[in-house]
Amino acid sequence: MLAAALRDGTAHRRTTFEIFARRLPDGRRYGVVAGTARFVDALAQFTFDDEALSLLSDFCDRETLAYLADYRFSGDVDGYGEGELYFPGSPVLSVHGTFGECVVLETLALSIFNHDSAIASAAARMVSAAEGRALIEMGSRRTHEQAAVAAARAAYLAGFTASSNLEAQRVHGVPAVGTSAHAFTLLYTAPEGRPNEKAAFKAQVEALGADTTLLVDTYDITAGVANAVEVAGPELGAVRIDSGDLGVLARQVRDQLDRLGAHRTRIVVSGDLDEFGIAALRAEPVDIFGVGTSLVTGSGAPTAGMVYKLVEVDGMPVEKRSSHKESHGGRKQATRLAKTTGTVVEEVVHRYGEPPAGQRGLAERPLTEPLVRGGEPVGDLSLETARERVRAGLKSLPWHGLALSRGEPAIPTRMVARAT
Amino acid sequence: MLAAALRDGTAHRRTTFEIFARRLPDGRRYGVVAGTARFVDALAQFTFDDEALSLLSDFCDRETLAYLADYRFSGDVDGYGEGELYFPGSPVLSVHGTFGECVVLETLALSIFNHDSAIASAAARMVSAAEGRALIEMGSRRTHEQAAVAAARAAYLAGFTASSNLEAQRVHGVPAVGTSAHAFTLLYTAPEGRPNEKAAFKAQVEALGADTTLLVDTYDITAGVANAVEVAGPELGAVRIDSGDLGVLARQVRDQLDRLGAHRTRIVVSGDLDEFGIAALRAEPVDIFGVGTSLVTGSGAPTAGMVYKLVEVDGMPVEKRSSHKESHGGRKQATRLAKTTGTVVEEVVHRYGEPPAGQRGLAERPLTEPLVRGGEPVGDLSLETARERVRAGLKSLPWHGLALSRGEPAIPTRMVARAT
Numbered sequence: 002m003l004a005a006a007l008r009d010g011t012a013h014r015r016t017t018f019e020i021f022a023r024r025l026p027d028g029r030r031y032g033v034v035a036g037t038a039r040f041v042d043a044l045a046q047f048t049f050d051d052e053a054l055s056l057l058s059d060f061c062d063r064e065t066l067a068y069l070a071d072y073r074f075s076g077d078v079d080g081y082g083e084g085e086l087y088f089p090g091s092p093v094l095s096v097h098g099t100f101g102e103c104v105v106l107e108t109l110a111l112s113i114f115n116h117d118s119a120i121a122s123a124a125a126r127m128v129s130a131a132e133g134r135a136l137i138e139m140g141s142r143r144t145h146e147q148a149a150v151a152a153a154r155a156a157y158l159a160g161f162t163a164s165s166n167l168e169a170q171r172v173h174g175v176p177a178v179g180t181s182a183h184a185f186t187l188l189y190t191a192p193e194g195r196p197n198e199k200a201a202f203k204a205q206v207e208a209l210g211a212d213t214t215l216l217v218d219t220y221d222i223t224a225g226v227a228n229a230v231e232v233a234g235p236e237l238g239a240v241r242i243d244s245g246d247l248g249v250l251a252r253q254v255r256d257q258l259d260r261l262g263a264h265r266t267r268i269v270v271s272g273d274l275d276e277f278g279i280a281a282l283r284a285e286p287v288d289i290f291g292v293g294t295s296l297v298t299g300s301g302a303p304t305a306g307m308v309y310k311l312v313e314v315d316g317m318p319v320e321k322r323s324s325h326k327e328s329h330g331g332r333k334q335a336t337r338l339a340k341t342t343g344t345v346v347e348e349v350v351h352r353y354g355e356p357p358a359g360q361r362g363l364a365e366r367p368l369t370e371p372l373v374r375g376g377e378p379v380g381d382l383s384l385e386t387a388r389e390r391v392r393a394g395l396k397s398l399p400w401h402g403l404a405l406s407r408g409e410p411a412i413p414t415r416m417v418a419r420a421t
Numbered sequence: 422m423l424a425a426a427l428r429d430g431t432a433h434r435r436t437t438f439e440i441f442a443r444r445l446p447d448g449r450r451y452g453v454v455a456g457t458a459r460f461v462d463a464l465a466q467f468t469f470d471d472e473a474l475s476l477l478s479d480f481c482d483r484e485t486l487a488y489l490a491d492y493r494f495s496g497d498v499d500g501y502g503e504g505e506l507y508f509p510g511s512p513v514l515s516v517h518g519t520f521g522e523c524v525v526l527e528t529l530a531l532s533i534f535n536h537d538s539a540i541a542s543a544a545a546r547m548v549s550a551a552e553g554r555a556l557i558e559m560g561s562r563r564t565h566e567q568a569a570v571a572a573a574r575a576a577y578l579a580g581f582t583a584s585s586n587l588e589a590q591r592v593h594g595v596p597a598v599g600t601s602a603h604a605f606t607l608l609y610t611a612p613e614g615r616p617n618e619k620a621a622f623k624a625q626v627e628a629l630g631a632d633t634t635l636l637v638d639t640y641d642i643t644a645g646v647a648n649a650v651e652v653a654g655p656e657l658g659a660v661r662i663d664s665g666d667l668g669v670l671a672r673q674v675r676d677q678l679d680r681l682g683a684h685r686t687r688i689v690v691s692g693d694l695d696e697f698g699i700a701a702l703r704a705e706p707v708d709i710f711g712v713g714t715s716l717v718t719g720s721g722a723p724t725a726g727m728v729y730k731l732v733e734v735d736g737m738p739v740e741k742r743s744s745h746k747e748s749h750g751g752r753k754q755a756t757r758l759a760k761t762t763g764t765v766v767e768e769v770v771h772r773y774g775e776p777p778a779g780q781r782g783l784a785e786r787p788l789t790e791p792l793v794r795g796g797e798p799v800g801d802l803s804l805e806t807a808r809e810r811v812r813a814g815l816k817s818l819p820w821h822g823l824a825l826s827r828g829e830p831a832i833p834t835r836m837v838a839r840a841t
Binding site for chain 2: 002004005006008009011014016052056057060100104107109111112113115116141144149166167170177181182183187189190192204205207221294297298299306309318319320322
């Protein structure tokens with residue numbers, strides 16, 4: 002595409018590409034925008050070195066290679082603040098520049114937004130289901146080794162407390178926490194093959210202090226809890242249960258801990274939890290949820306289904322006309338309308354620079370912000386700000402918007418017709 | 422875990438960790454082992470630099486940091502050849518070394534195997550459904566930007582023809598191919614806003630020659646095909662259809678191409694295809710399938726569900742005993758039994774060095790191979806060999822094993838009891 006468009010000069014036409022989702026996955030009621038800061042960061046690094054150009058010389062003519070050798074995105078990007086909720090048709094990102102500089106960004110932009118938004122959207126449902134209890138992301142081993150780092154970030158963005166991924170702490174500042182695995186307890190098997198859980202607990206407490214989390218379900222949970230409190234004392238930080246009927250076990254373990262005087266020892270549960278499993282445990286004495294597989298796989302929706310579409314060429318709206326996949330041409334902005342109570346009622350997508358007339362009694366909040374100007378990042382791209390946007394977004398939804406069941410988007414999206 | 426085990430010396434006990442899947446996902450009948458070569462490669466690079474150690478100093482004591490500063494895996498790894506089929510309980514990988522050197526590999530090993538095997542397992546079903554027709558992987562934009570590269574490799578390993586991911590060519594040698602997007606056709610919109618598909622086709626043919634693939638469904642498919650052949654002539658390489666009822670459209674387009682004399686112009690279809698969609702198009706004149714989302718998300722099973730379990734300590738089998746998650750202790754090997762026709766009948770998992778007695782009339786093929794000795798890679802880790810293993814594996818399945826419907830594993834796995 003680039004080679005052909007460079008040849009006849011059309012690569013230099015001014016364009017706008019837009020990222021949006023035609024629908025929310027799986028009967029979801031809202032999505033969470035994630036990946037914005039990662040994309041802006043990646044944009045600055047998106048250049049072609051000699052090795053890349055040498056590979057591309059099999060595919061591209063000399064003019065195209067010369068163009069890529071000098072490539073550096075110098076256009077503008079607008080979009081939703083990271084952490085904002087989105088709905089079908091929300092113009093989550095708009096990229097403005099020449100066709101040449103925008104078209105080569107498609108895969109990068111979509112990969113980041115489709116992955117990160119899928120994870121954050123699932124994570125927000127878990128956060129909402131946990132009603133204030135702590136959630137730890139521990140799914141690294143269930144997804145690609147680099148995707149795991151981005152998944153830990155997306156989970157934290159959506160309201161998780163921490164992650165077991167140390168690289169996510171290094172790269173993104175996500176708080177890192179960890180627990181021990183069954184292998185650690187099994188390691189302390191005595192020479193004659195006899196289990197020796199107490200030896201494992203003792204070693205862990207000696208290394209990390211009593212305020213650690215002991216995994217109590219390697220052999221027998223009741224014996225495990227007794228061993229744990231015997232070794233660490235009633236100041237034991239937490240016990241983790243990773244198998245069985247978590248609700249029943251949490252109650253039994255709470256009773257046992259209390260009987261042993263370990264009133265402040267918390268209970269961590271893990272093991273194939275998703276938002277439904279978390280909601281089902283709300284009435285149980287669980288303090289912390291550990292979530293793995295369902296988090297990093299988007300709990301049934303591993304990709305957000307966002308697309309990157311050319312919507313404007315030299316100021317003219319353009320759109321695909323063939324069956325079933327209509328896009329709405331023209332550069333756009335969005336506004337969210339809310340009642341005076343703060344509850345949102347509608348998303349309005351309108352042509353850039355042409356905000357629709359306000360509605361009596363409804364507050365309007367513009368959603369589209371400048372993210373990049375002349376190739377340089379602008380605005381607040383911090384993870385803490387994004388976390389705050391998710392918190393505020395979840396609070397702003399009408400009650401049915403937070404339901405975990407399959408349903409319609411929490412609020413409708415109104416596409417305001419072009420003035421032209 | 423490492424800090425505690427280093428403190429009292431247990432970190433130096435000899436251990437075996439095993440990777441296996443307790444079950445196949447989603448009623449699948451077989452899985453494809455993928456990630457082996459990536460893991461062996463990553464193993465050599467798994468060390469801790471000063472920056473990593475500095476971060477870890479918040480978590481680890483001095484002894485642990487010193488251990489990690491010198492860390493280099495020096496043990497042995499055995500496993501299934503990459504591309505072998507696997508079933509529940511198959512010991513896909515065995516890692517032998519001290520507890521310290523093995524335990525820190527868990528996340529790396531599982532991330533690679535769970536991701537790559539999920540993609541390869543889905544891809545193999547698509548390859549089998551396509552019955553010899555070409556498949557192009559084009560899902561990069563639907564998954565994390567680095568996962569996309571591994572997904573392209575896993576798809577190729579399982580029998581895909583090529584990928585649109587150039588990085589996968591650079592890193593893994595996967596053949597790269599591409600087509601144009603709707604944005605390219607829309608770019609050629611004439612100044613007054615009039616669509617100008619012919620101008621786009623002309624630019625593409627001038628840049629890439631007539632043996633290119635023109636995307637014909639931006640506006641009207643019949644007009645698109647007419648424009649394509651008018652511009653490129655009957656030597657046009659291919660047309661791509663990306664929307665609508667692909668079967669009906671493929672027939673119409675084939676008729677139209679033949680009427681226009683473009684008998685050798687091939688038809689590429691894409692658009693939300695999975696193995697079922699591919700199978701449904703088997704009777705249609707489709708030459709090439711382009712597969713995106715469903716491939717990179719494992720077609721409903723985005724992770725292979727493999728686990729990394731400690732099975733042996735200082736020669737003693739160890740296993741977890743709590744509810745519902747039993748593992749089978751002891752270092753193991755596996756053998757696959759087949760009829761003289763080559764059709765496989767059973768997977769036998771047995772204790773290391775104790776092969777079970779042969780069965781009359783059945784051929785035995787050992788599955789466990791040395792992959793790493795003393796930290797150094799051994800054996801054939803090439804992608805072409807892995808592709809050949811998938812081809813041979815699919816051919817060896819009983820007929821019901823290739824059915825796309827939900828079912829039981831194609832062959833049973835027999836766990837031979839320990840001799841001890």
